[in-house]
Amino acid sequence: MSNANERATQVHCLLHWEKHTPDNVYLTQPCGNGVVKTYTWKQVGDEVRRMAAYLQSLNLPPKSNIGLLGRNSAHWIMADLAIWMAGHVTVPLYPTLNGETFSYILEHSDTALLMLGKMDGKADGWKEIAPVLPEGLPIIGMPLSPKLNVPQWDDIIAQTAPLTNPELPDPDSLATIVYTSGSTGRPKGVMHSFRTMIVIINGMESIWGFSNKERMLSYLPLAHVAERAAVETTSLYFGFQVFFSEGLDTFQQDLQRAQPTIFFSVPRLWTKFYLGVHEKLPAKKQKILFNIPILGSLVKKKVLKQLGMDQVRAALTGSAPLPPNIIAWYRDLGLELLDVYGMSENFAYSHASKPGEMRVGYVGSVNPGVEHRIAENGEVQVKSPGQMLGYYKMPGKMDEEMTADGYFMTGDRGEIDERGRLRITGRVKELFKTSKGKYVAPVPIENKLNNHPKVEVVCVTGPSEPQPFGLLMLSLDAIKELERGEIDKETLTREFHSLLEEVNQSLEDHEAMDYVVVVKDQWTMENGFLTPTMKIKRNVIEERYMPNAGHWVTRKQKVIWED
Template sequence: MTVQTLRTPIESLRQWATTTPDRIYMTQPHADGSVVDYAWAQVWDESRRVAAHLVSLNLPRGSSIALYGRNSAHWIMADLAIWMAGHVSVPLYPTLSADAAKYILDHSEAKLLFIGKLDGKADSWSEVRPALPPGLPLIRLPMSPEIDGPTWSELLARHEPIATPVERDPNALATIIYTSGTTGRPKGVMHSMRSISAPCLVTAELWGTCSEDRMLSYLPLAHIAERVALEVPSLIFGFHIFFNYSLETFPEDLKRARPTRFFSVPRLWTRFYLGVHQKIPAEQQEAMFSDPQKGAAAKKGILASLGLDAATIGFTGAAPLPAHIIAWYRKLGLELIEVFGMTENAATSHACRPGDVKPGYVGTPLPGVECRLSEQGEVLVKSPGQMMGYYKMPGQMEAEMTPDGFFRTGDRGEMDETGRLRITGRVKELFKTSKGKYIAPVRIENKLALHPLIEVVCATGPGEPQPFALIMLPFDRHQQVRSAPQARDQLEQQFVALLDEVNHGLEDHERLDYLVIVKDQWTIESGMLTPTMKLRRNVIEDRYLSRAGAWRDAGRRVIWEE
């Protein structure tokens, strides 16, 4: 199969609606515990009715239409309607700050905004609502907050389905995905229908995706990963999508879906791992697994308790996942694969192959991808998922590309003898100590992250004599040790030993002076993490660096932030 032979998402939707009209495509849970199924024919019908409404507005072809809300079946239907009407979808993260949302709506010149599943608690709706541009037309999706504007149901009743979706050039602009931005203003990455469909070739060739698969949608659809790992392939291959309603219902929603493939970020894989180990300590697991027959049943039982007993493959990306956690999942029988990609190449870059996993490496280039390292060690990639450019930023594309068409990822890396890639940090994340020595924080963070009770870590210290590390414990463990002096002392001893172990493998100028256990959780809402769970180093350093002098003068190796 080649990119040229792929049907577009709209063509695929038409095919599934014609050949399997009553087959369930999406399953949506609601606040009252009820669940609504949407068959292929219904999705085809509803999307075309709303597309007819968009066409009736006589907007210029290729207008930007924004989507703001948490994942839902109607988020995807709205995306489809935008494409069917010949327009460009601009998704907004549901946790965006008011300033960022206003910037994206203004910068993208959005002509209309779909308001989706929002409540002002698990998202930023309370802040964003007053900042919406005056006069911007709104359409309310099911589960949206009360606001002026026609509802999805009203539009369905008002319009007949558009007879023929607007014909799209596969190379024309289809969506603008604004990067979450660890620093500065987000950039609008432009993708065509062809570039966001390119990852499907990889999915088919390497992992055998088919219409019998099931996936749970919970990572933001505003991010490239969920679009190219779930939304677009579900349309092209015809598999079943289940949605997560809320954080509280996540275990129930995951068990309902029993996904055959599961994509997540390291933070969740780690939480699953820690949760199991709290209930079944490692020694008890070893004893259970030692008996071949009972061991197989025990492993299956653990995966079933997580809702992953039907999963044939799992994916982790966005940040490193400690090798011992990957090994644990693989020991349970789940083929856990590390992947690497960026918004700019539609997440089509590298992945480990089943049966060929090397801890610490993100694998080899995916089919159709070329990769090399610059003289400075920067990872350069040429991909079939390559972006069209940055919206309204002439010249920026050229600055990010080599003369022969490779994208400068900004990641530093190294390759082994077989071409496997290991990410060693960001080109621009180096910082300098007061001694004039440069520090690469990611290398140090990866070593600390091997400890099972470290959920997030940031190595920092620009302008300090030696670097230090800020550590965030899992929320439940943090609460336990804060109120139990003995548990706190035991954990502190563990971290002193960890500090010695990590420092032993570092150069003198890299060695950490001390560890700080922070008292607050770093979240997307607090601005410490991006919507894709990456560290916002500038925000973290703005908050903590002013206290580094006092921490250093305290002369302690492990410090509990008060």
């Protein structure tokens, strides 16, 4: 590995690999109908240089904010690099935004131009976003983008000479404004420099030992800091190959193509993989096969191979806890799921579970260079080298979020064990008071309810009610089984009744749920009930369901199916 100064920013990194390994494949992009394109470092460098030259020719004011909208793709990363090489600032926009939030961010961020990438209106919010695109906003259409009458990436790079001697960014200059997905209120624009983004490298290398031989599959939103840190930044720094997913329908095929060595996912997807295997190979059969000497080992390897994860040496999970039984199952297969924890404000550089030191229910210990502590009110406070520059156009807001001695107040409540590992126990502001004047922390209760294989997402609520209650969203698989008659409501009602009793027995009297409701709608990112990292938007859910609480109480049923 060469001198780190050659890779002081992400643009430096591109030029480094373009020079030293020009013919190595960097990006692999499925394009539909079985077509897969690969891009070497030389090809990526050439396209980025040409697009940067075109952006400079537009004579936008220096350090203009340029929006980047689209699902993950090779050209998302190329556009990010081109914006930086042209001397501008990237404003990534979640592809699942609704029209109102999209318009707000576009206006608040002073976006001067929009780079439009992979969108189709099926797995994203394009149908809501398209009608509210501002008239007169310059747009560049990237490959796989909706067909609009705007300048197209391929035409531009065919007609534009590449920058031959680009001006490299100052590591401390503003690189990006990341709008927090936020579980409440308006999103805030978190400002990061190139330095605060690339500072993660030393910690990542010391914990997981990255090299240019890695392979990663990019499918969680690149507009979020976690994917931008774990995939984009590390791949640019270490020079390894990145693969992209075409969509949910081809996800298994995309995984098989990538054969990732490092795989980052969220609990909802780890659970889907787990349930998918159990559907094909029931738990009873697994128990028999896994315990047969030699054969058991072969079967486990085959399961991992079919998942596309037999080459994974580091499996990362974040954003919410996974049930212990699912963690144990993966561990039995030979995959140690390692929790990571971070926030937009510190570019996801905060905590990680180290191999061999993972503790179930804990997000790990501090990354190198990070300090943490628990405040008197139980809040987790973190001091990270990845700390943001501030909030865009909100000069006093950062002071509100920081302590006098430089710790960021995360809003999460937590505990630290004797080995310095952190456990998140909920949000400081998520505590709600029942009509009996007792406070309830919903997250630990939700984690217990989420153990049921037919339940995908849970929200425990009940402010000003006599007792809390739980909202259960069925998994898509469970819904299909109901439709096909493979299970029935009566069976599930009995199971959920037993689940409610079992969980309530582990709670204090004031925490015990009066009932649970099986909701009829799916909570998704598209309809605004989940954040892009698949956390529940508690305020949205409560606004939708709390008006029904009075009626549900009078029904005197322990398990209610929403009408």
